[in-house]
Amino acid sequence: EVPLLESGGGLVQPGGSLRLSCAASGFTFTTYAMTWVRQAPGKGLEWVSTITDNHGPTYYADSVKGRFTISSDNSQSTLYLQMNSLRAEDTAVYYCAKEWEGSFDPWGQGTLVTVSS
Amino acid sequence: QSALTQPASVSGSPGQSITISCTGTSSDVGTYNLVSWYQQHPGKAPKLMIYEVSKRPSGVSNRFSGSKSGNTASLTISGLQAEDEVDYYCCSYGGSRTRWVFGGGTKLTVL
Numbered sequence: 102e103v104p105l106l107e108s109g110g111g112l113v114q115p116g117g118s119l120r121l122s123c124a125a126s127g128f129t130f131t132t133y134a135m136t137w138v139r140q141a142p143g144k145g146l147e148w149v150s151t152i153t154d155n156h157g158p159t160y161y162a163d164s165v166k167g168r169f170t171i172s173s174d175n176s177q178s179t180l181y182l183q184m185n186s187l188r189a190e191d192t193a194v195y196y197c198a199k200e201w202e203g204s205f206d207p208w209g210q211g212t213l214v215t216v217s218s
Numbered sequence: 219q220s221a222l223t224q225p226a227s228v229s230g231s232p233g234q235s236i237t238i239s240c241t242g243t244s245s246d247v248g249t250y251n252l253v254s255w256y257q258q259h260p261g262k263a264p265k266l267m268i269y270e271v272s273k274r275p276s277g278v279s280n281r282f283s284g285s286k287s288g289n290t291a292s293l294t295i296s297g298l299q300a301e302d303e304v305d306y307y308c309c310s311y312g313g314s315r316t317r318w319v320f321g322g323g324t325k326l327t328v329l
Contacts, residue, residue, distance in 0.1 A: 136318070138264075138320075145221070145307060145320060145321070145322045145323040146256070146258075146264065146307050146309075146320040146323070147320060148309075148317065148318040148319065148320060151317050151318070160314075160315075160317040196263055196264070201269075202269050202270060202273070203250075203251075203252035203254065203269060203270050203311060204252075204254035204266055204269035204270070204309070205254070205256075205264070205266065205309070206266040206269070206275065207263075207266075208263040208264055208265075209263065210263055211263055
C-alpha cells in the first residue's frame with residue numbers, strides 16, 4: 102500500500118491551469134496537515150502550500166500566492182492543488198507530503214508539471 | 219521567504235565523518251526546534267532522516283545525527299559509506315506566515 106499517490110501532472114501552456122491530486126491511505130487523513138513541495142529540474146526543494154488538519158487554515162509560498170489553491174476532500178482522503186495562471190517557472194516535480202512531528206513523512210512519488218508552449 | 223543556506227557540496231572518505239551545515243535566521247532555525255533533514259536519491263522522493271533537530275525516525279541508521287546552535291543546524295554522517303553519496307536537504311519551520319523553508323541542498327561525495 103502506497104501511503105501517498107500523486108496524479109494530474111502533465112504538459113500545459115503558459116497561462117493555463119492544472120489540478121493535482123494526492124490520494125492518501127494507511128493513516129487518518131483528517132488529523133494531519135498536508136503539504137505540497139516542488140522541485141524544478143536540477144534544483145532544490147521548495148515549499149509550495151500547506152493545509153492544516155481538518156480543513157483548517159491554508160498557507161502559500163509568495164511565489165504561488167493568488168494563483169494556486171490547496172484543498173482537501175476528507176471523505177476521499179485526497180489532497181488537491183489547483184494551479185492557475187501557470188508560468189514556465191512553475192515547471193517542476195510536485196510532491197505531496199504528510200506533516201509529522203514538525204517534518205514531512207512520508208512523501209509521494211511526485212508528479213511532473215511542465216509549463217511550455 | 220529566503221532559503222536556508224547549505225554548502226553546495228561536501229566530501230569525505232569511506233569511514234570518515236562529515237557535517238553539513240544549514241544556516242537560517244532568528245525567524246526560523248534560531249527560534250524553532252523544528253529542523254528536519256532529508257536524503258534524496260536521483261529521481262526519487264526525499265526521505266526523512268532527522269526531525270525536531272536531532273531525532274531519528276525508526277529505521278534510520280544511527281550513523282546520522284543532527285544538532286543546532288543558534289541560527290545554524292547541522293547534519294553529521296559518521297562512518298561514511300558509498301551509499302551515502304546522494305543529496306541532502308534541511309528544512310525549518312518559519313512561523314505562521316512563512317510556514318516552511320528549505321535549504322538549497324548539499325551533494326555529498328564519498329571519495
